[in-house]
Amino acid sequence: MRRVEFTVRGTKGDLYTCTFEREGNNLNAFCTCPDGRAGSYCKHRFALIEGNQSIVVSDNAHEVEEISEMIMGTDVEAAGIALAEAMDAVERAEEMLTKAKRDFARALRK
Structure with a gap:
């Protein structure tokens, strides 16, 4: 399993954890924000998928680039x-x- 995790800042300043896990041909993405916990549209996951590093406050913002590779296939x-x-x-x-x-x-x- 391949896993990458980010601490991101929400629009109101709250911190959340976004996790991307790939196993085989399946990719799961989780976020601790209220929408992410509810399984709804989570703007943090979508921002990371789009390559937006600006919301990342953890020291691994450069790993955002890996998400596009994880998604392939x-x-x-x-x-x-x-x-x-x-x-x-x-x-x-x-x-x-x-x-x-x-x-x-x-x-x-x-």
């Missing part, structure tokens, strides 16, 4: 790809909605 990588595709679809839909609203407003002025 795991279920988390597949879920991340699906998330990125869904976010792209939402962005395209928002652009289509904006255009449709503009077109509708123009049609009302003719």
Whole structure:
């Protein structure tokens, strides 16, 4: 098992522990913040996955780079790809909605 752990500072100054563990093709990530403990969206885990070292207060911020390597070939990588595709679809839909609203407003002025 490969494991890396960080102490991170939350937006209100509280300190939390984020842990990433890889075993085989499975990656688990835990955070001691309220959202992380509840199994909800935890911005600390996502920030670390995105490579953000600025929230790390422990002396191993340089290890944040290892997370992207730990993700490769795991279920988390597949879920991340699906998330990125869904976010792209939402962005395209928002652009289509904006255009449709503009077109509708123009049609009302003719």
